[in-house]
Amino acid sequence: xxxxxxxxxxxxxxxxxxxxxxxxxxxxxxxxxxxxxxxxxxxxxxxxxxxxxxxxxxxxxxxxxxxxxxxxxxxxxxxxxxxxxxxxxxxxxxxxxxxxxxxxxxxxxxxxxxxxxxxxxxxxxxxxxxxxxxxxxxxxxxxxxxxxxxxxxxxxxxxxxxxxxxxxxxxxxxxxxxxxxxxxxxxxxxxxxxxxxxxxxxxxxxxxxxxxxxxxxxxxxxxxxxxxxxxxxxxxxxxxxxxxxxxxxxxxxxxxxxxxxxxxxxxxxxxxxxxxxxxxxxxxxxxxxxxxxxxxxxxxxxxxxxxxxxxxxxxxxxxxxxxxxxxxxxxxxxxxxxxxxxxxxxxxxxxxxxxxxxxxxxxxxxxxxxxxxxxxxxxxxxxxxxxxxxxxxxxxxxxxxxxxxxxxxxxxxxxxxxxxxxxxxxxxxxxxxxxxxxxxxxxxxxxxxxxxxxxxxxxxxxxxxxxxxxxxxxxxxxxxxxx
Ligand SMILES: [Fe+2]
Ligand SMILES: [Fe+2]
Numbered sequence: 001x002x003x004x005x006x007x008x009x010x011x012x013x014x015x016x017x018x019x020x021x022x023x024x025x026x027x028x029x030x031x032x033x034x035x036x037x038x039x040x041x042x043x044x045x046x047x048x049x050x051x052x053x054x055x056x057x058x059x060x061x062x063x064x065x066x067x068x069x070x071x072x073x074x075x076x077x078x079x080x081x082x083x084x085x086x087x088x089x090x091x092x093x094x095x096x097x098x099x100x101x102x103x104x105x106x107x108x109x110x111x112x113x114x115x116x117x118x119x120x121x122x123x124x125x126x127x128x129x130x131x132x133x134x135x136x137x138x139x140x141x142x143x144x145x146x147x148x149x150x151x152x153x154x155x156x157x158x159x160x161x162x163x164x165x166x167x168x169x170x171x172x173x174x175x176x177x178x179x180x181x182x183x184x185x186x187x188x189x190x191x192x193x194x195x196x197x198x199x200x201x202x203x204x205x206x207x208x209x210x211x212x213x214x215x216x217x218x219x220x221x222x223x224x225x226x227x228x229x230x231x232x233x234x235x236x237x238x239x240x241x242x243x244x245x246x247x248x249x250x251x252x253x254x255x256x257x258x259x260x261x262x263x264x265x266x267x268x269x270x271x272x273x274x275x276x277x278x279x280x281x282x283x284x285x286x287x288x289x290x291x292x293x294x295x296x297x298x299x300x301x302x303x304x305x306x307x308x309x310x311x312x313x314x315x316x317x318x319x320x321x322x323x324x325x326x327x328x329x330x331x332x333x334x335x336x337x338x339x340x341x342x343x344x345x346x347x348x349x350x351x352x353x354x355x356x357x358x359x360x361x362x363x364x365x366x367x368x369x370x371x372x373x374x375x376x377x378x379x380x381x382x383x384x385x386x387x388x389x390x391x392x393x394x395x396x397x398x399x400x401x402x403x404x405x406x407x408x409x410x411x412x413x414x415x416x417x418x419x420x421x422x423x424x425x426x427x428x429x430x431x432x433x434x435x436x437x438x439x440x441x442x443x444x445x446x447x448x449x450x451x452x453x454x455x456x457x458x459x460x461x462x463x464x465x466x467x468x469x470x471x472x473x474x475x476x477x478x479x480x481x482x483x
Contacts (some may be wrong), residue, residue, distance in 0.1 A: 007060050007082065014080030016061060017164065028167045029081075032178050036159075039182045040075060044129055045152055048136045049075055052479040053149045054468070058082050058157070061240055069469040071479065077153045081164040084239035092230035093329050094336040095322035102232040106169045110321045114231060115170055117324065119177050120194055121222060122162030123184065125155045127198035128211070130186035135208055138448035140458035143467065144205070146477035147251045151212060154244045161237050169233070196406060197302045204444045205461075206259060206287060210299040212252025213379055218306045220245050221327055221372045228325025253379045254464065260383055261462040262286055264390035275387075275394040282443060286460045289387070289394050291444070294436040296380065296396060297417055301404035307369035309408045310345050315364040326364065327371040343367055346401060348409050351421055353402055373401065404435065452480060 007016045012030060019026045041049060056067040057078050090102040106114055129152045139145035159181060166174035184191045187199045197215055202208055223245060227238035263286040267275060270284055281288040308315070318324040319338070326332060334341060341360035346353055360367070377398045384395050402415030414427035417434055436444075451458045455474025463473045471477075 007058075007080070009059070009078070013160075014059075014078050015082065017081050017083060017168075019081070022168075025168050028175060029164065032163060032167070032175075032182075035179070035182050036079075036156075037075060039126065040129075040156060043126070043133060043185070044156070045074060045136045045149055046133045048145075048149070048478070048480070049073070054146055054471075054475070054477045055150055055153060056469070058240075058244070061085060066243065074149060074153060077156070079153070079157045079160045081160055082157075082240050083233065083236035086232070086236060090232060090235075092322045093228060094325045095230070095320045096337070097230055097322040098336055100230075100322075102230050102235070104232055106231060110231075110323055111170070113318060113321060113323055114234070115166070115173060115177065117226065117318065118162050118165050118170075118234070119181070121226065122159055122166070122177075122181050123194045124198050124219065125158040125162065126181060127184075127186045127193040127195075128152075128155050128215075130193075131198065131200070131202040131211070132208060135202065135205060138205065138450050139452075140205060140448075140461045141451050141456060141463070141473075142454055142477040143457075143464060143473055143475075144255070144461075146468065147255075148208065149478070151216075151248050151251060154248070157244070158241055161241055165233060165237060195306055197306050200302060203441065204448050205255070206292070206295055206444055207299075209252045209255030209259065210295050212248050213256060214252070214299045214303040214376055215306070216245060216248040216252060217376055218303050218372060220249065221307075221368050221375070224327050225324050225368060228329045230322030234323075249379075253382070255461075256292070256379075257383055257386055258462040258464065259287055259460065260289070260292065260386050261390070262460055263289060263292075264387060264392060265462065267392070268390060275392050285447065287444060287447070289392075289396070291436060291440050293396055294434065294440060297399045297403060297434050298436060300376070300399050301406075304369060304372075304401055305405060305407040307372065307408075308365045310347070310366045310369075311358060311362050312365045313362065316361040319361060319364055327368055346409070348402070348413050348421075351413065353400075353415070353419055353421065369401065373398065399434075404431075 007014055008020060011019060012033060013019060050073060052071040053074060054069060055072045056069050058066055058080060059068050060066045061082055061084055092098055092100050092102055132148060132152060135148055136145055139148065163178045163181065166177050184193050186193045187201065192199045202211055220242065223238040223242050227235050227242060229235045266284040266286045267281060272280055275289045278288045278290055338360040342357040343360040343363040343366065344355050345358050345363050345366045347356050380396055380398050387394055399417035400415055400419035402410035402419060403417045405411050414422040414424065416422055447460045449458065454476040457463045467473050467475055
């Protein structure tokens with residue numbers, strides 16, 4: 001029997017779930033595998049399928065030493081099924097079943113709820129690979145190209161993680177859902193991905209860094225809430241996915257940081273004191289800070305929509321059922337059942353943003369969104385420190401949660417990034433100040449020229465402080481010659 005720490009690397013699918021002892025499941029996954037590889041070749045990184053990429057592969061689930069690094073052709077990447085080790089005697093930590101032993105099988109009454117959550121989570125993973133598939137061609141360095149591909153192969157593995165759960169625990173339904181996950185396409189008119197943010201284009205590298213800073217962080221919050229699940233296989237799956245997710249947010253946050261550092265350095269060198277003198281800054285071939293602010297606004301708003309409606313009975317039901325908990329549930333000091341509790345929610349009343357106490361159970365999406373905002377705002381603070389250290393008093397801000405929303409309470413109004421409600425005319429007049437327009441997009445696109453010499457970096461981004469796996473920034477992270 002697998003004890004949850006030993007990884008079997010002998011078969012087609014590396015795993016620590018005892019695939020060799022489960023012929024039915026192994027057959028199901030091996031049947032799904034060729035379709036996955038077809039999908040990867042069709043929708044994965046465009047033009048680099050034969051390149052040798054210095055990638056990490058998960059080879060264990062211990063906190064340290066769980067990955068190995070080596071040159072790999074991406075279609076040969078060993079996508080495995082890895083769960084965090086089972087915790088002996090684990091109990092359900094919240095909801096109506098609090099204190100009962102965690103489930104090792106799907107409770108019949110929660111089957112369709114669980115299946116829906118797995119499919120929604122699973123759908124985001126291949127979607128982001130599809131969104132990012134053209135970025136290799138314009139990578140600002142081999143280091144950045146490698147990071148992009150690392151994120152991509154791991155999102156592929158996250159798809160495997162969800163497909164494993166579907167195939168193991170949901171029979172024929174699960175097999176059909178697994179097929180559908182390979183059939184939908186990001187941005188497709190007829191068969192789009194399930195959530196809005198995962199149908200948006202990721203046209204350039206600043207968008208990629210914003211996506212991995214903010215949208216991957218939504219992934220972190222959702223996985224953290226699912227890691228609390230009373231359904232133990234889901235909990236263990238999500239706990240291991242979170243280990244990988246941390247790197248994706250690192251890529252995003254340090255990516256934006258390096259853009260900011262380069263811009264500030266170029267402004268200093270040119271003797272520019274006013275960072276809002278966009279025309280002058282752009283002459284230097286770097287991305288001006290006001291445009292970075294607009295990109296933050298855009299990506300934050302799209303990401304906040306992923307948290308759904310402020311008031312949600314689905315979220316309440318999933319919590320009551322013990323299927324999806326809160327962020328860091330075990331660190332919260334309350335009854336973990338929320339029988340009497342209230343939670344403050346921002347609402348739109350008579351055209352004004354007001355704070356209202358509502359039953360905490362119905363406000364769980366809101367709470368997770370607040371936890372996200374607190375977490376993400378830390379990154380923006382770190383970017384501001386870099387701007388200050390460069391001697392500029394410009395400050396990037398985290399937009400108001402009501403800004404430019406398409407889902408929930410604020411989708412009915414025009415709210416500016418400071419939280420003021422605008423009428424339609426004022427919004428039309430000013431939205432170009434808040435969001436990137438076509439000219440901003442064209443300017444950024446004009447900078448996206450590939451740089452492919454080892455240790456060379458595009459002029460709009462600073463080199464990283466440290467490389468990957470203890471290697472220097474000048475390491476040949478991708479060998480492209482064959483592709
Ligand atoms: Fe993921
Ligand atoms: Fe991710």
